[in-house]
Amino acid sequence: MTNERTLKRPEVLAPAGTLEKLKTAIHYGADAVYIGGNAYGLRSRAGNFTKEDMIEGVAFANEHGAKVYVAANMVTHEGNQEGAGDFFREIRDVGISAVIVSDPALIEICAAEAPGLPIHLSTQASATNYETLEFWKNEGLERVVLAREVSMDEVAEIRKNTDVEIEAFIHGAMCISYSGRCTLSNHMSMRDANRGGCSQSCRWKYELYDMPFGAERTSLTDKGEVEEEFSMSAVDMAMIQHIPELIQNGVDSFKIEGRMKSIHYVSTVANVYKKAVDTYMEDPENYECKQEWIDELWKVAQRELSTGFYYHVPTDEEQLFGERRKIPQYKFIGEVMAYDSETKVATIRQRNHFSVGDEIEFYGPGFNHFHQTVEVMYNEEDESIDRAPNPMMILTMPVEKPVAVGDMIRKKK
Ligand code: SF4
Known part of the structure; x- marks a missing residue:
């Protein structure tokens, strides 16, 4: 062909x-x-x-x-x-x-x-x-x-x-199996992986035992307790x-x-x-x-x-059988709803808690990312606030570079 x-x-x-x-x-x-x-x-x-x-x-x-x-x-x-x-x-x-x-x-x-x-x-x-x-x-x-x-x-x-x-x-x-051809989830949680219901049972933690027929089960580590729980993820x-x-x-x-x-x-x-x-x-x-x-x-x-x-x-x-590297974790904290290019103030919808003093990162389509420290922010009544604790609350803050509607904000956990 x-x-x-x-x-x-x-x-x-x-x-x-x-x-x-x-x-x-x-x-x-x-x-x-x-x-x-x-x-x-x-x-x-x-x-x-x-x-x-x-x-x-x-x-x-x-x-x-x-x-x-x-x-x-x-x-x-x-x-x-x-x-x-x-x-x-x-x-x-x-x-x-x-x-x-x-x-x-x-x-x-x-x-x-x-x-x-x-x-x-x-x-x-x-x-x-x-x-x-x-x-x-x-x-x-x-x-x-x-x-x-x-x-x-x-x-x-x-x-x-x-x-x-x-x-x-x-x-x-x-998937640990041939892409979803697996009944582990069906067995463990009655959720059918082949009908979109996988409960990711392979990623759960298991204790691993040797269990010869008719004998007492013994831990494979021989320490009475398994050091690292077994997973198949x-x-x-x-x-x-x-x-x-x-x-x-x-x-x-x-x-x-x-x-x-x-x-x-x-x-x-x-x-x-x-x-x-x-x-x-x-x-x-x-x-x-x-x-x-x-x-x-x-x-x-x-x-x-x-x-x-x-x-x-x-x-x-x-495979995630044992030790794993710590993965950097970022938290999604908000999205830009509006931006005033005259005043350089962004209107933001909160998606996770953050506070004045936090180092945050704006990103949007393309790679125009930038970091800034939250110096000040205001609630919808235009009152100065030092933290944004409420899910989906609307707030405003000055931003150091132009942003656009749909840009997102994250911060390191
Ligand atoms: S339980 Fe694991 S191996 Fe089975 S279908 Fe779900 S992700 Fe795949």
Whole structure:
């Protein structure tokens, strides 16, 4: 098949668990967002998205030249497929750009009952070779989300042998099982990982015992007590240092994991990858991954970061079995609601407690970050206050550089 050398700009695809996150992700550079979440399934319809939310989200995306995809990637048991045709027609008619599905039953229903709605194969279907991608292309699918377990060499091989669109995860949480094909959560908490309900049981702490048949159980440390509780949590993926290779290997869509993540996370991660992709596409020859992008990702990291399966099968270095490096923690404290360029005063909505004297950081789309110390701030009655304790309270403060509506503010914990 093709081995296209002309570099194609990949889309940056961000998670959007709510309408606010959808708008934030697009404002911070996402070319597309996918909606859905733990509550999302065919039965629960759009989960956090009502039909009105979807209409508003699609209108917002259209205004900004972005797309909205809907994930409907549950494993479908008998009876779950009832109403699926209506559901697919409804999302098609509100202007959703594609639906992400893994179950062949739903693919058939969508193709037959909602013609015109593009279908993407979900990562839950674990596509790991080009024959599989060709199969789904021949079934009429436009895009395949690769399994997170493919290597970079396999991505290259797949691209050489098929022209179907490739979407690949480039940032976010990994699964200790083959992407969600796991019943640990079902067993531990009766929440089905294959229907969007994973309770992340692999990341819980366990005590590890040796228990020969018929014998007393003994701790594996032989100290009567286990020193370090055992966990099976994989570290997270970050491919920020490998953007050129992903683009050169023809990945069409860079997917960021995390429908449940905060607007602080979504804005930060989308912003970084947008900047990296733009920078590379402007001048591939002289592209360099900037340290400030990596630092930025660490500000919202929740675990260690690695490259997943792209360059080798993860070793115990990429599992959170034991000691872990302390990760810098930042707190999202507010967002800019207005800015007066005459007086250089910003109106801010508080999202977490902060006080006069705190060192805070403003950031917005692009990389115009700056730090300042809070010298003074005022409540809505224009009274001077020394702290902002109330969630969502509105306050004003002078800022040292121009800011814009939608800029965010964080501070180190
Ligand atoms: S419990 Fe862990 S391994 Fe299982 S689906 Fe959830 S994240 Fe993946």
